[in-house]
Amino acid sequence: MRQTQFAYQDKASFAEALQSFQRNHAAGSGPRLFQIYSEVLDPAVIADVTGTIEEYFPETPYFGCSTSGNIIDCELSENITVVCTDFELPTTQFAIFQYDMAKLSVDEITAQIVEETRKNPWVKAVEMYFTIPEGSTTQFCDGLKDLRDDIQIFGGVTCSDDITSDDSCVFTRAFGFSETSIIIVFYGGEDFYVDSIKVTGWKPLGRKFHVTKSQGSLLQELDGIPAYEVYRKYLNIKNDENFFYNTLEFPLFYEHNDTTILRTPVSSNADGSINMTSDMDIGSVVRISYGDSRTIVESIRQDSQGIADFAPDVLHIFSCAARRTFWTNKEPTYEIQPFHDISASCGFFSHGEFLRTKGKLNQHNVTLVIAAMREGEKKEAVKRPETQDDNMLSRVPLVSRLATFISVTSLELENTNKQLELVNDKLKMAAIIDGLTGLYNRKEIQSQIEEALSRVDQEQFSLVMLDIDNFKQVNDTYGHQEGDMVIVALADILRNRRVGQKQNVSSGRWGGEEFMVLLRGTDADSAAYIADLMRESFANTTFKGIRPQTVSLGVTQARKDDTADSLCSRVDMALYKAKKGGKNRVEVE
Numbered sequence: 001m002r003q004t005q006f007a008y009q010d011k012a013s014f015a016e017a018l019q020s021f022q023r024n025h026a027a028g029s030g031p032r033l034f035q036i037y038s039e040v041l042d043p044a045v046i047a048d049v050t051g052t053i054e055e056y057f058p059e060t061p062y063f064g065c066s067t068s069g070n071i072i073d074c075e076l077s078e079n080i081t082v083v084c085t086d087f088e089l090p091t092t093q094f095a096i097f098q099y100d101m102a103k104l105s106v107d108e109i110t111a112q113i114v115e116e117t118r119k120n121p122w123v124k125a126v127e128m129y130f131t132i133p134e135g136s137t138t139q140f141c142d143g144l145k146d147l148r149d150d151i152q153i154f155g156g157v158t159c160s161d162d163i164t165s166d167d168s169c170v171f172t173r174a175f176g177f178s179e180t181s182i183i184i185v186f187y188g189g190e191d192f193y194v195d196s197i198k199v200t201g202w203k204p205l206g207r208k209f210h211v212t213k214s215q216g217s218l219l220q221e222l223d224g225i226p227a228y229e230v231y232r233k234y235l236n237i238k239n240d241e242n243f244f245y246n247t248l249e250f251p252l253f254y255e256h257n258d259t260t261i262l263r264t265p266v267s268s269n270a271d272g273s274i275n276m277t278s279d280m281d282i283g284s285v286v287r288i289s290y291g292d293s294r295t296i297v298e299s300i301r302q303d304s305q306g307i308a309d310f311a312p313d314v315l316h317i318f319s320c321a322a323r324r325t326f327w328t329n330k331e332p333t334y335e336i337q338p339f340h341d342i343s344a345s346c347g348f349f350s351h352g353e354f355l356r357t358k359g360k361l362n363q364h365n366v367t368l369v370i371a372a373m374r375e376g377e378k379k380e381a382v383k384r385p386e387t388q389d390d391n392m393l394s395r396v397p398l399v400s401r402l403a404t405f406i407s408v409t410s411l412e413l414e415n416t417n418k419q420l421e422l423v424n425d426k427l428k429m430a431a432i433i434d435g436l437t438g439l440y441n442r443k444e445i446q447s448q449i450e451e452a453l454s455r456v457d458q459e460q461f462s463l464v465m466l467d468i469d470n471f472k473q474v475n476d477t478y479g480h481q482e483g484d485m486v487i488v489a490l491a492d493i494l495r496n497r498r499v500g501q502k503q504n505v506s507s508g509r510w511g512g513e514e515f516m517v518l519l520r521g522t523d524a525d526s527a528a529y530i531a532d533l534m535r536e537s538f539a540n541t542t543f544k545g546i547r548p549q550t551v552s553l554g555v556t557q558a559r560k561d562d563t564a565d566s567l568c569s570r571v572d573m574a575l576y577k578a579k580k581g582g583k584n585r586v587e588v589e
Contacts, residue, residue: 001087001313001375002028003344005072008080011048018056021084030087030375032057033094036064037071037348039079039161041169043177049080050171063096063172063183065129065158067348068321069332074340076333083346085314089375092189093122098175099182101133110143113184117147124188125196125371127316128155128354131168131180136217137352138279141361153361154196154371156318156350163321164244168351191376195310197303198355199368201296201335202262204253204287206234207414211284219265219274222286226272231265234288243268248322248366253289256281257360262289264322264365277352278363291326291366296335300368304338311379312372315339317347322366324349339370434509436484437491445508445516450564452518461520462527462557463571466490466534468513469550469583478546486549487513493537516571524557524588531555531586539584550584 004021008014034053038046046064053062070077087094097116099109117123126147130137144153158168171177187194209230213221222230231237237246244267251262266275280286307315317336324332332349339345353369354361432444440448452461468474468490475483487509494507494517504520517534519527531553538551554574558567574589581587 001085001092001373003314003346004084004086005077005346006082006084007078008049008082009078011052014049014082015052015056018052022056025086028086028088029090030092031094032060032087033085034060034062035083035085035346036062036171037067037077037081037083037346038064039067039069041066041160041167043169045080046169046171046177049082050173053082054173061094061096061173063098063129063185064170065183065348066160066167066169068159068161068163068351069324069349071317071319071333071336071345071347071349073345074317074333074336076331081346087375089189089191091191092375093120093186093192094188095120095123095186096172096174097184097186098170098172098178099184100178100180101131101182102180106139107143109182110140113144114146116186117151120186120188122188122190123151123186124192125152125154125186125194125373127185127187127371128153129170129183129185130155130157130352130354131170131178131182132157132159132166132351133277136276136278137354137363138217141278141354141363144356144361145359149359151356152194152196152371153354153356154316154318154369155354156348156369157352157354157363159321159349159351163248163325163351187373189375193310193374194371195307195312196355196369196371197307198353198357198364199296199299199303199370200260200262200364200366201292201299202251202253202289202366203292203295205250205290206288208285208287211280211282211286214280214282216279217276219276219280220272227274228268228272230288231268231274239268239270239272248325249291250288251322251366252276252286254284254286256284257357257362259357259360259362261362262364262366277365291323300335300338303370304342307339307370307372308342310372310374312343312374314373315343315345315347316371316373317345318350318353318369318371319347320353320364320366320368321349321351323368326366336368336370343372437488437509439491439494439515440506440508442508442510442516445506445510445518446564448506448508448518449516449567452520453558453562453564453567456558456560456562459521460523460557461518462522462524462555463567464517464519464527464531464534465510465554465571465575466494466515466517466531466551467553467575467579469552469579471513471549474546474549482543482546486543486546489541489543490515490538490551493534493541496537524555527557528555528586528588535584535586552578552583553586554578555586555588 006017070081160167169179170181170183209222212224219227228239247265251264268274327334353364353367355369434441506518508516510516554571556571570589574587578585578587
């Protein structure tokens with residue numbers, strides 16, 4: 001794969017450059033392709049570029065897009081840049097498609113893309129160039145889930161030099177100029193290889209927020225308050241026409257589809273909701289994030305080593321325009337310099353980036369996506385990327401130090417809060433749980449009986465009261481430790497739902513060897529049946545060194561005119577009758 005770049009100044013000089021290229025550079029054994037990157041959106045100017053290509057290369061396909069800056073060999077290039085790629089192997093193939101999103105639905109477009117890959121098994125990569133969509137891209141990403149697992153997907157959202165503008169365009173030889181289309185390019189072949197990565201370098205800042213209300217890509221509430229209020233409270237960003245620009249460096253950071261996603265708000269609304277580029281699911285945990293220079297550079301150093309090992313012929317780079325803004329105190333392509341000596345490269349600053357990770361396609365913001373392509377096996381060892389000069393980063397700006405301080409202290413506070421929550425949970429449990437049996441204590445089971453009585457008009461319930469027969473003899477004969485063992489064995493039976501209902505059962509220790517079981521949604525007959533299961537299960541329990549034990553049980557159903565005292569007195573009377581009747585039996589009152 002060979003690349004030749006042309007900087008478009010005017011039609012005459014471009015025509016002269018193409019003529020010279022035509023005379024001196026014969027096409028390789030494989031196909032030839034022109035790509036155009038343009039910060040100029042004027043259709044007439046773009047027509048001059050494409051018309052000149054058609055004049056000198058009438059059979060050669062081309063495609064192009066508008067950008068927020070062109071990247072050639074990891075440097076910022078001219079306003080309009082043309083790249084010619086000559087594929088050197090006859091087995092390499094590509095195909096260009098253009099779909100008008102104003103005429104076709106998202107489902108129609110994605111279905112056609114999937115079908116085309118099925119008809120063309122040689123496809124190994126799908127490259128996408130979106131014009132700025134009106135709404136969420138989530139449906140589009142989900143629509144490509146049925147593509148073969150081995151197909152890589154990457155690309156970017158086209159834009160203009162004004163990153164706050166919705167203006168963008170794409171164009172191809174076959175379908176022409178469009179402000180509402182998406183270009184899809186297939187690459188592949190028997191001897192074609194591709195790899196792709198993403199780099200963020202942005203770090204979470206401050207506390208976590210939960211998405212509590214959203215509708216698709218409309219983020220309405222975080223932790224129950226309007227989403228915009230988070231940006232106002234923590235960053236003092238106003239809800240005005242500059243909201244998008246002011247939040248560019250502070251995207252939301254969250255995990256989605258098993259990967260880290262950065263999502264930049266598109267705009268804010270009068271009601272405090274925020275428009276996003278993709279759906280935000282209710283329940284998602286998000287944090288505001290910030291760009292950390294050292295993290296970015298170190299991430300790129302590590303990933304560039306992997307790309308160098310892949311030994312690509314060319315790199316296609318999609319870098320968010322927000323990253324260009326971030327590096328304003330340096331060259332805008334400063335961060336991608338480690339890739340410069342690996343291979344030829346081309347790309348652009350985008351409005352959003354796409355990458356398939358773990359079989360799932362996601363749209364990213366404030367992210368660097370790089371696709372590495374190669375024909376044939378590795379030709380030779382690729383030069384390892386040189387280490388960047390750290391002098392430019394040695395003096396960390398005060399804002400970066402403050403952001404790190406806030407991030408660390410917030411994390412410490414979160415950990416402390418988690419520990420407090422665990423302690424509080426343990427204290428709450430200690431207040432309602434019996435220490436020996438692990439069942440509810442008397443106070444808690446009484447409280448649940450009172451709560452059930454308050455709703456007895458809507459739901460019936462019954463009580464079962466149990467008492468271990470002749471328990472004093474167990475303690476006197478075998479000792480209190482063995483007695484506790486018998487009590488715990490009965491508690492284990494009451495905890496085992498097999499002897500009762502699957503749900504709506506509360507069991508508690510009433511005192512000593514007495515227990516109370518609350519059966520919601522259960523009448524007296526059903527409760528008596530459950531009680532007899534308890535009795536039988538306990539009678540069949542064996543104890544080491546102790547003879548089998550029995551239990552007596554009383555059952556009663558709550559009435560509408562009951563109080564807690566009258567209900568508990570009645571079930572106690574039923575238990576008394578079971579004891580007087582010979583023990584190891586169930587009585588209903």
